[in-house]
Every structure is written in C-alpha cells, then in structure tokens.
Amino acid sequence: MSGGGAEKVFCNLVNEISRYEGVNVSLLLCANVGPNIKHIDKKVDIFYLTSNPSSIKIALSSIKMWNILKKINPDCLFSTLEISNSLNVTIGALYKKIYNRELFIVTREANTLTDVNNQLQKRARSSFVFDRIYTKFVSNADFVIANSVDTKNDICKFRSVKKEKVRVIDNPVLFGNPLKDKEVLPPLNENKNSHFRLVSVGRLTYQKNHLFTLSVAKYLKERGYDFLLDIYGEGEEEDALMEYISQNGLHNYVSLKGYATNVLNVLSNYDLFILSSRWEGFGNVIVESLSRGLPVLSSDCPGGPSAILTDNKLGRLSTLCVQNYVNLIVELIESDTHTKRLFRVNYANKYHSKHIAKKYFDVLSNRGDASNEDF
Template identity: 30%
Template sequence: MKKICFFPGTLALGGIGKLFVNLIEEYAARNIAVDVFLTKKEGEFLDQIPANVRIIEGKGRALTSIPKFIKYLNAERPDAVISAREFLNIVNIACCACSSAPTLPVVSLHTNQTAQNFYTNTDKSLYSNSYFIRMARMLYKKPKKIIAVSGGVADDFAMRMGVPRQKIEVIYNPVYKEYVEEAAPVNQTFQTFTKDGRRFIVGVGRFALQKDFSTLLKAFHLVRKTDDITLILLGEGPLRQELEAEIKSLGLTENVLLLGFVDNPLYYIKRAAAIAVSSKFEGFGNIIVEALGVGTPVVSTDCPSGPSEILENGKYGKLVPVGDPQAMATAIVETLHETHNPAALIARARDFAVPKIADEYLAYIYSN
C-alpha cells in the first residue's frame, strides 16, 4: 500500500493549507495511507482532516521537532514526505537524509520570491540569508523531488537557487471541486447592497500589500463613472483601516461593502458580474480557478506568477499590468458589457480538479 506523509507545519488558513487538505482528503478517500506531521497541532483546517488520517504532533517549532520527525521516519517509513514553505522544505530534505528510511523528500514551492521581495521592499525571505542559501544549495543536491505550483515559480527558484530548471516539475494546485449550492448567508447589509438585482463585482483576499486592494479601489472609482455597480470585498487583514479610509476619500462608502472572512465565498463569487484580482505577486492564484469553476468572469493583474498560466495569457480572462487602476477599470468595464460562456470557464477550471492534480502528484512521486 502506498504511504504518504504531509509536512505542512500547521494547518492554518491560506493557499498551502487548502492545497494540502485537498490532497489529504483525496488520498484518504482512495485508501492510501496518509499521515500528517504537524510541528504544532493547530489551524483552521484541522477539522477537515478525515478520520482515517493520522496526525503526529511535533514540538511546536520545526527545529525542535526534528528529533521526533526523524524518529517517525525511521519507525513508519513513508514512501514520501510532501512539504511546503522555505524552512520546512529544508528540514524535510535534511531529516530524510538523516533517517534510515528510504523516504523520498518531495518539496513544493509556492511563492515567487523575487517578486515578493521586490514589491514588499523588505527581503525577509530565508533565501536572502547567505548562510541559508549555501545550506539550501548543498541540501538541494541530495536526492529529492521538487514541485512548483506554476512555471513562473519554477523559473524563479531555478534562477535563485542554482537548481537546473528541468529538475523542477510544475504541478498546478488542486483547486477545482464541483460547486454545491449552499444556503444564502444571512447578511442584511449584503442584501441591501444588492437589492433589486443590483450587479456587483467581488475581490477576495487578505487585506495586505500583496493583494493591492488600493489599486482595485481606484479602478472601481473609475468604473463607477460609467456603471452603477457595487464592489464587495471578502477578507480581513492589517490594512483594513487604510482601505476604509481610502473608500471614504474616494466617496465610495455607499458602494463598497467589506464583508470580512466568510465561510462560503463561492456563494458571492458565483453571483458576481466579475471577480477582480489586483495582486502584486502570487505563487499560483487559487481564487482565479475558483471563480472560473463557478463560471464567473475574471479580471486579473498579470503578476508573477500564476494568473497568466491559469488564464492562458488572456484566453479565459482579462490580464492587466500590476498597479494600473486605469487598465483594470477598462478591463472591468469591458467585462461587464461582454457576453460570457460560463461553460468554457468551468471547463478550464476542471484542468485544476483535485483528482486530476492528485494523480499528477502520485505519478511524479512514484516515477523513477
């Protein structure tokens, strides 16, 4: 029987947590033996782990969990350990090398570090530390398999770490699931904003610099000059107060609704006239696939990396330059007045279906 261990650190909200949970659920349903090694047993996705999946808890942090992790590898001898995040990938490779088990470390890359460092102007990545780079380059020479969630992420990692590009496999995120209609949320403000069938566009994500909601607000202000439409933002984050102030300064208080984090974002996305993604950088862009999966048109920045690959350079949605409110506004207005083919968008989303991507992971892990 195949046996796979996932090593995500924690199961907190975010794209990586969602990716791992989707794969864990899929493999558990196939009766593949699945373990999850957590440095700390916490995170919003914990309650989604199937009952037939074993969770092993470490010692709170990656470094302090190393002895227990190696002991686990020696005792349980999984075929592969799939990790994500910079330091956990290095720990995965090192621990597999130190154990007596023939376990294969499979490291997954989720961020375009060059773009992140450029746009945030604060290089906090471990890959900016010269000692870490030397250690990482040494460890990446050891037997392992490397998965990048987009071609852009793979290209960036190869350049930064000196790993031959052909040794990095691009496997997109397992995102798409058939949409099941959920009960309407009880939100009086949303109902008021959209009464009488008023159209709205939606933005989704953490209120942080990466998502650049400021550009979206400026673009929406321009859209309002020609179209009577509402903007609904789903998310929370450290820049909420700044966004609220900008909404007020642009005179959009009656036209922008901040709903915070919601349990069923697809309910809103499915009913939106379009979704607007204003990110400065991504690794992949899960929300774009989710929008396509319910047939909602997409306008996205052509940021590094992911959106252009998902949208096939504009075939399945509009791409605009990063940080350009006028270009985004123009694309949104065009989208609002065009006829769309939801079936074609959903068909594209199925290219990122969980079972399909899970098969690609298995094929790569168990290939020679």
C-alpha cells in the same frame, strides 16, 4: 494549516491520495492551528510539532519531527512553504542519512520568488531565515514541484536547482463531485449595464495589493459608476485598507468581509472577480471564480494567472494601471453571456483534485522515474 492557498492545496492532495488503495498518508503540521485542519479526512493520522504557530516556537519544537519520522517510517516526505520545506531538507535529510533510509524527499514551491517588477519579493524576517535555510539545503530534495512555469524558472535561477529536478504541476483547486453546469451557474445580472457586483478574495497583504483594487474602486466612483466591491480576506493591511476606504468616501461602495469559510458559496453572487496581486504562485481563486462562471480580471503578474487565463472568454490580464482595469471591468461585464459562463465552468474542471492528485502521486511514488515533462 491556515486558510491560505498552499494549505488548501495540501488539504485537497492529502484527502485525495489517502483514498488510493494501499496508500497510507500521515500529516505532520508545524502547529495545531488553522481552519483547514477540520477538513482533513479522518483516516489521515495528524501529528503536530507545537500548539504555538510562532516561527521561534516551531523551530524549537522541530526536534520532535525526528521522533515522529521514526514512528511513521515514511517512504516519501513531501512538504510545502518555507518552514516545512526547510525542515524537510534538513531534519528529513539527516534522518535519511543516519538511518540509511530510502526516503524520497520532495518539496513544493507555492509562490514565485519575484514580483511584478521582476524584483525579489519582500519577506518577513522569520520567513527570510527559513527561506535561506531551504535554499542552502534544497539540493537534499530528490524533486521540487512548482505550480507554474514562472515559479520553476525562479527556483532554478535563485535556488540553483537543476531544471531536471523541478516538475510543474497545476494546483488541485476543486474537490468533491466534479462540477456540473446547471448546479453552479448563476443567472446573469439583469442590471449589469447599470450596477456592477465586484469581488476580490485574498489575504490582506502586500503581495495581494488590495490598495490598488481600492484605487480602481475610487476611480469607478469618481466616474459615476454604480457598483459594489466586496473583499474577502484577513491580514496585516486591514487597517490601511479601512483608512483608505474612509479617506476616499468608499463606505457605500466597498466592504471588507473578512475570511470566507467557503469562498465558492459566495462567488456566485457577483459579476466579476478582480485580482491585483504583485505576484502569485498559481492563483487558486481564479479557478474557483471560473468554476462559478465569473469572468476574471487579473494583473499580469509572475505565476499562474497567465497560464490559467489562456482565452479571452475566461477573462483578461492587465498591467497594474487603474484606467486599464476600469475599462476592462466594464468590457467584461457588459459583454458577458450565458455561453461564456458555461465555457468557464467546464474549463475549471481541469483543475479538479481527482485529476491533479494523480499527477502528484506519479511524482511522489516513482522515486525519480517520473517523466521529465511538466504536467
């Protein structure tokens, strides 16, 4: 239950659906690790396959899933990400067959399968193995949930899933009491025409493409702009990013801030959010930034960004061109207004978990009778 977007989505869904009358929710995790575990509602029973997050250890411990299923005796088995999905459509499906259970199996795809160049994504060897297993046995799932139209198209194309079995449902990004303008709207930066406060949030990985964001920072510096760029996240590319910052004299401009426990609390301190991903599943942090009134500049990559940023008052999409990014940074910050910020906050509320969880529950509980229309 790490701090990634897919894990946050599951955390929000589990907590929201567990409040429904007559519904019992249990959570089976591959490993007893991650910051989101502490956010799970106490009424939810949590089971673990292992305390070790390594893929090999999880695979070796997967037989425990059988005994847990016998104990829980679920009506629906719902999963996300490669490892959990592969276990769902193999062990879950085998349990269903042997015990002749009317178990409804639903998986969720958290990312597109292609990148910004329409090429299949690079995957770690362990992820690749589980992904191949999932692809081979995904036909055992009754439904597959995708978080964007691009993700649905990839599922149908590369996993050979019939489009009638795939539902598109937005991510439940926001939780708690619905946001109110006056509670979250930060004041406009009085010095926005001379000093930019930029922020990016995401794992420090190849997918998130933070090296491109640093190249934008380098260009801003060379053109004499006064700015600060804070990047929140952890990952295997941290050393490479630190080296780039050092080699290009960006220490006074760029900071790697590490993992943010509550990203919503920090977003209000900035003028603009930047996303430079090669691909996305949905783009939770785009919604989180909008909910704090920030304009968003995102790469026009496969996944959710183009579905979220449907109005220029919300932000802009761009190719991965440094000059384009710089021009749009200046334009979006200098043209920002209080009215636009109010618009973004109100728009973000459509992605509140109270609304989205109901759409998920309709699919999970209707046992195949859910509408063929995407949500």
